[in-house]
Amino acid sequence: LLQFCKTRDTYDRANKLWSLYQYVANKKGPGTSPIAESGGFIRSRPELAAPDIQLHFLPVLVVDHGRTQMKRNGYSLHICTLRPESRGTIRLKSKNPADHPLIDANYLAERRDLDTLMEGLKIGREIFAGAGLDPYRAAEFQPGPSVKTDAEIEQWIRGHCETIYHPVGTCKMGPDNDPMAVVDHRCRVRGLVGLRVVDASVMPTQVGGNTNAPTIMIAERVAGFMQEP
Secondary structure: OEEEEEOOOOOOHHHHHHHHHHHHHHOOOHHHOOOOOEEEEEOOOOOOOOOOEEEEEEOOOOEHHHOEOOOOOEEEEEEEEOOOOOOOEEEOOOOOOOOOOEEEOOOOOOHHHHHHHHHHHHHHHHHHOOHHHOOOEEEEEEOOOOOOOHHHHHHHHHHHOOOOOOOOOOOOEOOOOOOOOOEOOOOEEOOOOOOEOOOHHHOOOOOOOOOHHHHHHHHHHHHHHHHOO
16 A cells, blocks of 8 residues: 655545535535546566556545544555465354354465565556656655665565455365365355355455456356256
């Protein structure tokens, strides 16, 4: 997450109330923003066949997924690795179904994931250094101007890396000879009758982008399977 403060770095509660009024009364103004105003796909290395980084541009400063209210103005860039090589685990905590499972995302276990994010952060800084943002740019908020060397960038990423709503693969689809495959090609749970899993968890690997549309496709495909005689 790369963030810059705006040149007009003041917190104006009256402006927030006015924005709320504009939205409620007329469905206009800043309140209509989808927050992720724009995005893009880039390659961290030119030799890659497809982009491995997704960018999300936000016209706000976001900390802790918006749970922390920021009393300053700014803009942000989320930098996401699309095809992480690190693999986590999810296990049962106990026999009690009410207990939360034990989840270990195992972030950055593979060096390639870290290298991809480091390159993405450097590219993001180049984008935000563009002349078009000169009238709006103040100080870099995160990681901050003091984070310069690769070692400093690595340390910052390790302290701030997180998932971004698109986990997959905990009930992966696969062939019969795959001992880790939970469901078959029709999303039927192996070893049980009449039970299917139909969501992003059946994806054996992460898709190169947002998971919403592929999940809808999976659901529609399985709905067709279920209607077959």
